[in-house]
Each structure stands twice: as C-alpha cells, then as structure tokens.
Amino acid sequence: MTLNENNSSDYIGPKLGGLATKLSWYARQKMFDLFMGLANPSADTMVLDVGVTSDRRQDCNFFEKLYPHKDKITAVGMEDAAFLEEEYPGLKYVRCDGLSLPFPDKSLDLVVSFAVIEHVGSRTQQKAFVMELCRVGKTCCITTPNRWYPVEFHSAVPLIHWLPPSWFRALLKLLGKHFFAKEENLNLLSEKEVLKMLPADAEVSTRHFRLLGLISNLLFYVI
Structure with missing residues (x-):
C-alpha cells in the first residue's frame, strides 16, 4: 500500500507549476471547511490523520496547517514526516502502514484521510483500508477525487480515465x-464504489465538492 503524495497531487497534475499549487490549496481549504462543518470537533477531540507526506509544498499536509487543535493530532504516514512534530508542537507523528494501524479499536474520536484511498492499491486493499480507519475511529472522514470528473487531476489528462481501467493504464503508459x-x-473511485466499501451498519453522510460546477471530489463522513 502507498500513502505517498510525493509523486502525486490529488487535485491537479504535479507539473503544471505554481498556479496548480494555488488551485490545489484553495480546493483543500474549501474541503477543510466542509469537513469542519460536519465534524464540529472540540479542543478535546483526539484526531488521527492517515496519509501525511514528506512533501513540503504549500498544499501538502493541509489538515495539519489548518486544524486549530494541533496538540490533539496524531499523524500517520509511510514517509519520513517527523518534521511535523517540530512544525506543530504537541502533534505526534507515527510512521506506519495505513492498512495496519497500531491503535486499539475505537481509540480515536475522529479519523481523517484526505485523498489517500485512491493510492492504496486494488479494490480489496482499498476496502481493507476503509475498514481499518473505521476500526480505530469512532467517527471517520474520507475524501477522494471523483472518477467521473472530466479531468483526472493526478495526470492532468481529460476523459481517458472514464475508459475501462486497463485501457486507461495503457494510455497513461503511452503518454x-x-x-x-x-x-x-x-x-480511481466513484461515489458508489466507496459506499460499497463502508461498514454495512455505518451511518454515512456524503458531501460533494464542486470545481467549475461539476463534482470533483467526494467526502464521506462515517459514524
């Protein structure tokens, strides 16, 4: 499984320059506001952020930048992101695989994972990832780009991601x-595919983030 943003960007292609980073940062701020409106965390809420990165671009690790109660965050990733403990005093960083989190069942008040699930591998691995988040968290918030948005943000290529996955991957290789x-x-995932991965007994609220009027990103709030 890969919890790695170093070679990717969940909102825009990594080679498009400063404008892309600014657009990504704007989108993530809006996503954060949407999340905060749903979760309404207090100063005592214990939060686990699964999928932080060693990348120091402005738009990376945006939750740590924006969340007001940094001393309540435990950040998890597979890269060396220990610098987060220095940047945000009180934050705890744990380097581990998101498919095997070293936390007891329901030990965290809130687990968040922003645009990570599309990077963890097969559908089987993605479902296992979702179940692991829900295992350790009393409440979970998961986001991912919408497969049916016309532009695929990681590669910055339009439409070809609507083709069958094997065709899409073959065309990416050609490019x-x-x-x-x-x-x-x-x-990539659609809304229906993510919903199938969530626990059957969970209460789920789904929110849509729009870019240029179309649904670009999906947010799932799971209780």
Whole structure:
C-alpha cells in the first residue's frame, strides 16, 4: 500500500507549476471547511490523520496547517514526516502502514484521510483500508477525487480515465505517465464504489465538492 503524495497531487497534475499549487490549496481549504462543518470537533477531540507526506509544498499536509487543535493530532504516514512534530508542537507523528494501524479499536474520536484511498492499491486493499480507519475511529472522514470528473487531476489528462481501467493504464503508459499507470499508485473511485466499501451498519453522510460546477471530489463522513 502507498500513502505517498510525493509523486502525486490529488487535485491537479504535479507539473503544471505554481498556479496548480494555488488551485490545489484553495480546493483543500474549501474541503477543510466542509469537513469542519460536519465534524464540529472540540479542543478535546483526539484526531488521527492517515496519509501525511514528506512533501513540503504549500498544499501538502493541509489538515495539519489548518486544524486549530494541533496538540490533539496524531499523524500517520509511510514517509519520513517527523518534521511535523517540530512544525506543530504537541502533534505526534507515527510512521506506519495505513492498512495496519497500531491503535486499539475505537481509540480515536475522529479519523481523517484526505485523498489517500485512491493510492492504496486494488479494490480489496482499498476496502481493507476503509475498514481499518473505521476500526480505530469512532467517527471517520474520507475524501477522494471523483472518477467521473472530466479531468483526472493526478495526470492532468481529460476523459481517458472514464475508459475501462486497463485501457486507461495503457494510455497513461503511452503518454509517459508510468507512475500513475500502476494500480498501486492510482486507482480511481466513484461515489458508489466507496459506499460499497463502508461498514454495512455505518451511518454515512456524503458531501460533494464542486470545481467549475461539476463534482470533483467526494467526502464521506462515517459514524
């Protein structure tokens, strides 16, 4: 499984320059506001953020930048992101795989994972990832880009991601985008596919983030 944003960007292609980063940062701020309106966390809410990165771009690790109660955050990732403990005093960083979190059942008040699930591999791995988040958290918030948005943000290529996955990956290889052509690095999801992965007894609220009028990102709030 890969919890790695170093070679990707969940909102826009990584080679498009400063404008892309600004757009990504704007989108993530809006996503954060949407999340806060749903979760309404207090200063005592214990939060686990699964999928932080070692990348220091403005739009990376946006939850740590924006969340007001940083001393209540435990951040998890597979890269070396220990610098977060220095940048945000009180925050705790744990380097581990999101498919095997070292926390007891329901030990966290809130678990968040922003645009990570599309990077964890096969559908089986994605479902296992969702179940692990729900295992350790009393409440979970999961976001992912919408597969049916016309532009695929990681590769910045339009429409071809609507084709069958094998065709999409073959075309990415032809375009020289070999990293994202691998299922373990990018496996896009629709709203229906994510809903099928959530626990059957969970109470789920779904929210849509729109870009240019169309649904670009999906947010799932799970109780």
